[in-house]
Amino acid sequence: MRRLTRDRLTAILMLSPSLILLAIFVYGFIGQTLYVSLTNWGRDPAQALALQPRLEFVWFENYARLFSGVLESRFRQDLVNLFFFTTFFIAGSLGLGLVFAIALDRDVKGEGFFRTVFLFPFALSFIVTGTVWRWMLQPQGGLNVLPTLVGLPRGDFAWLTSRERIWTFDWRSLPDITAVVIAAVLVLLTVMAWREGRRGRAATLAAAAALLSAWVATGAPGIELLPFPEGRGFNLALVGIIIAAIWQMSGYTMALYLASLRGVPEELRESARIDGGSELQVYRYVVFPLLGPITLSAMIILGHVSLKIFDLIFAMTGPDLATTSVPALLMYIRAFRANQFADGAAIAMVLLLMVATVIIPYLVTSLRGEVRR
Amino acid sequence: MRMKILLAFVLSVGLSVASAQELEIFSWWAGDEGPALDALIELYEAQYPNVVVENATVTGGAGVVARAVLKTRMLGGQPPDSFQVHAGEELIGTWVVANRMEDLTWLFEEEGWLDVFPPDLIDLISTDGGIWSVPVNIHxxxxxxxxxxxxxxxxxxxxxxxxxxxxxxxxxxxxxxxxxxxxxxxxxxxxxxxxxxxxxxxxxxxxxxxxxxxxxxxxxxxxxxxxxxxxxxxxxxxxxxxxxxxxxxxxxxxxxxxxxxxxxxxxxxxxxxxxxxxxxxxxxxxxxxxxxxVLSDSFGLPVGAPNRDEAIDWLRVVGSLEGQDAFNPLKGSIAPRLDSDLGRYNAYLQSAAEDFANDRQVGxxxxxxxxxxxxxxxxxxxxxxxxxxxxxxxxxxxxxxxxxxxxxxx
CATH class of the missing domain: 3.40.190.10 (Periplasmic binding protein-like II)
Known part of the structure; x- marks a missing residue:
């Protein structure tokens, strides 16, 4: 064991307050939430808000009910909503941010002005954004009136109040869909491993993919989520929410991309041009590959913002509109309006798991990178 | 000697803290509904001038947010002295069954409220075990x-x-x-x-x-x-x-x-x-x-209220004829008391009061x-x-x- 030098002692002393606080207020409460999610807290009204509630373990009953209970259809719709929201929100923010950044990077006049304009929404809170966009997306006014300014007929899309749903699928086919997606990823990895010449690894991956495909092909035995078909899909009412969220966050991705673009050495671009590359090719083969790391970082940041989204939707459509609801809203309503604290905790744990699957691989790779340096 | 002075100082500080009485009222009445609550608080302060009232309102969403805040406070063992709660199951099914409210039957008897509040309404705020809150308005x-x-x-x-x-x-x-x-x-x-x-x-x-x-x-x-x-x-x-x-x-x-x-x-x-x-x-x-x-807002007395005596005085004001007739015309509701002075209310509220006295009531x-x-x-x-x-x-x-x-x- 290394000697406890004065330097190390100081370091430990300086770190300990934040370590202790983190241990209690982050990990301690995650543990508490996990414990609550395994109990029946809230089932019995006499215990729900008692000063010293007596709780009984029901283990994973709350989780099982969320994913396959007849009455929990809202939770499942919320999950699907969250999936579509996250996908379009990340894609839209990255795309728009990149376009803004490239435009500004080309030495336009008044760059400072436009940079501030694009970045400004990011300075607002989601509550403000939500309130403003709620007004703009009223069916009778706002965006729908815009076309009349140039003489076109007014729009009639029902933005936040639409009940239309596209890309519907049956919730019961979720295991199949998941398996197919995983199998596709495995096939991709197989091809990559084969190309790298790691035959043994490729064989293992191919076998796993084949096994999954066979399981799906035989009708996915072993899992029955629901006794009856339950249609889920992309609610068009979400479009308005996605637009507002992109409006808020694309300026932020623009700032990230702009910093990254400025980091691309001019010499690299010059040499590409001297080699006869067109401007498009310079971007395609020189600039974009250098934006990879920042794109990953932006995706992680946007991803966890999106998975935890609550305030924007609360401000735009309130807590009860199921077509635009997400699990974070349901968690709040369940715990603090219906007094079903165990259900709320279970939803919170599902959210934590989802955020963790986004964050942990990122942390692992970035930590590894730092050690190597 | 110096010790004694110090001791006297500490004691006097302690006493002065104890004599500045406080009362914390928890509700979701702000904005348009704020003036009505203020009128009630003013009336209380006129009757009990040495009490400092802390008006703890949590705005937003017809009480959705306030109720969430209240629940975390109650679970954390820090109840306000008195809080707004809808008469009926929100009171009984959430708070009374969990043993978080004090029985107010004695207060109803002392103030003679059993005769002035309609029996249907008293049923809404009662169980076999007692009467649990004081109604302040009727919508x-x-x-x-x-x-x-x-x-x-x-x-x-x-x-x-x-x-x-x-x-x-x-x-x-x-x-x-x-x-x-x-x-x-x-x-x-x-x-x-x-x-x-x-x-x-x-x-x-x-x-x-x-x-x-x-x-x-x-x-x-x-x-x-x-x-x-x-x-x-x-x-x-x-x-x-x-x-x-x-x-x-x-x-x-x-x-x-x-x-x-x-x-x-x-x-x-x-x-x-x-x-x-x-x-x-x-x-x-x-x-x-x-x-x-019918729906009715009421105030109750949580078990473990830090300033129990002041809270009871507050409930006396809430249930009094004077208090109800100060609050309701501003709030746009009618008084649960059947003896309220209808001259102070507008035409709609007068008609509502007449219906309330004569109609069948459901929740x-x-x-x-x-x-x-x-x-x-x-x-x-x-x-x-x-x-x-x-x-x-x-x-x-x-x-x-x-x-x-x-x-x-x-």
Whole structure:
């Protein structure tokens, strides 16, 4: 064991307050939430808000009910909503941010002005954004009136109040869909491993993919989520929410991309041009590959913002509109309006798991990178 | 010697802290409703000048946010001295069953309130074990609002049954008018309880909440079917409107009718400056004449209130004739006390007070009177299932499943 030098002692002393606080207020409460999610807290009204509630373990009953209970259809719709929201929100923010950044990077006049304009929404809170966009997306006014300014007929899309749903699928086919997606990823990895010449690894991956495909092909035995078909899909009412969220966050991705673009050495671009590359090719083969790391970082940041989204939707459509609801809203309503604290905790744990699957691989790779340096 | 001076100083500081009495009142009355609460607090401060009142309001969402804050405080063992709570199941099913309230029967006896509050209302705030809160106001849920002049122009009479309404509906739609305007989710549930009361009648409606009538009973399924017909006469941008914006549609002449609690009267009279009975008219929602669907705000005394004596004095003011007549005209509600001075109230409130004294009373679902919070909250999901599928049978089955899961009526 290394000697406890004065330097190390100081370091430990300086770190300990934040370590202790983190241990209690982050990990301690995650543990508490996990414990609550395994109990029946809230089932019995006499215990729900008692000063010293007596709780009984029901283990994973709350989780099982969320994913396959007849009455929990809202939770499942919320999950699907969250999936579509996250996908379009990340894609839209990255795309728009990149376009803004490239435009500004080309030495336009008044760059400072436009940079501030694009970045400004990011300075607002989601509550403000939500309130403003709620007004703009009223069916009778706002965006729908815009076309009349140039003489076109007014729009009639029902933005936040639409009940239309596209890309519907049956919730019961979720295991199949998941398996197919995983199998596709495995096939991709197989091809990559084969190309790298790691035959043994490729064989293992191919076998796993084949096994999954066979399981799906035989009708996915072993899992029955629901006794009856339950249609889920992309609610068009979400479009308005996605637009507002992109409006808020694309300026932020623009700032990230702009910093990254400025980091691309001019010499690299010059040499590409001297080699006869067109401007498009310079971007395609020189600039974009250098934006990879920042794109990953932006995706992680946007991803966890999106998975935890609550305030924007609360401000735009309130807590009860199921077509635009997400699990974070349901968690709040369940715990603090219906007094079903165990259900709320279970939803919170599902959210934590989802955020963790986004964050942990990122942390692992970035930590590894730092050690190597 | 120095020790003694120090000791005296410490003692005097301790004493002065003890003599500055405090009282913390927790509610969600801010904004338009703030002045009414302020009037009540002023009255209290005039009677108990040495008490510093801390007015802890949490705004937003008709109390949704405030109730969440209250629950975390109560669970954390830090109750306010007195808090606002809807009379009925929100009080009994959430707080009384969990042993968090003090019995106030002695206070009711001491103040003679058993004779001045109507017995139906006292039933709402009582269990076999006692009386648990002091009601401060009465609102009516089943009211239909309209502008008499507009109805005349459209050639339409005020419907007294939903059948009559459906006849009027097509005529109004033909003229490009929304027959009935609704707003965001809870206002749709609010409409449902008025339709259900009309279709089932007060007895069967009450049996829903005691568990004596199943939600899958054919008569209840028929209620959902009727509700679907009524919803066909409503605006299709409902979820984007707050209840005030829905009321605005009626006032502006875009819509003919609106079913909303009588806080809408407060909004139209106080905020919009309309003359009750002239610029705007009202009637019991179709098929519910003679029935008063009641919701009532009340204040209770939580177990472990830090300033129990001051809180009891507060409750005395809340229940007093003077307190209720100071609060209610500003709030736009009527006093639960039957001896209140009606001269201080506007034309709408006078008519509501008369109905309250004579009508049959039933509890509101959406506003915490009729059913426990776990059921009430999940009813939003039932409504979504109905709006999503349009199936009365699916909604009825879902409602029954929620009733079983939450042990409604037990």
């Amino acid at each position: 009516r849920s089943n009211v239909m609002w309209f502008v008499p002049e507009n109805l005349e122009a459209w050639g339409v009479d005020v419907p007294t049954t939903w059948d009559e309404f459906l006849e009027v509906c097509s005529s109004l739609q033909g003229q490009g008018v929304t027959p009935l305007v609704v707003g965001e989710s809870w206002t749709v549930q609010h409409l449902w309880e008025s339709v259900a009361l009309a279709e089932l009648g007060p007895d069967a409606y009450g049996q829903l909440w005691t568990g004596d009538l199943s939600f899958t009973d054919p008569s209840v399924v028929a209620t959902w079917e009727r509700f679907g017909e009524v919803m066909d006469c409503t605006n299709d941008d409902a979820s984007g409107l707050s209840w005030q914006q829905a009321t605005d549609r009626v006032v502006d002449g875009d819509a003919a009718f609106n079913v909303m609690g009588d806080w809408a009267a407060g909004y139209m009279v106080t905020t919009l400056g309309l003359e009750p009975g002239v610029d705007m008219g009202w009637a019991a929602s179709p098929g519910t004449d003679g029935v008063f669907m 509101s679902l959406v506003h915490g009177t009729a059913a426990k919070e776990s059921f009430m909250s999940e009813f939003a999901t039932v409504m979504e299932i109905f709006l999503d599928t349009g199936s009365a049978q699916a909604a009825a089955s879902a409602a029954e499943a929620v009733a079983i899961q939450t042990a409604l009526g037990r």
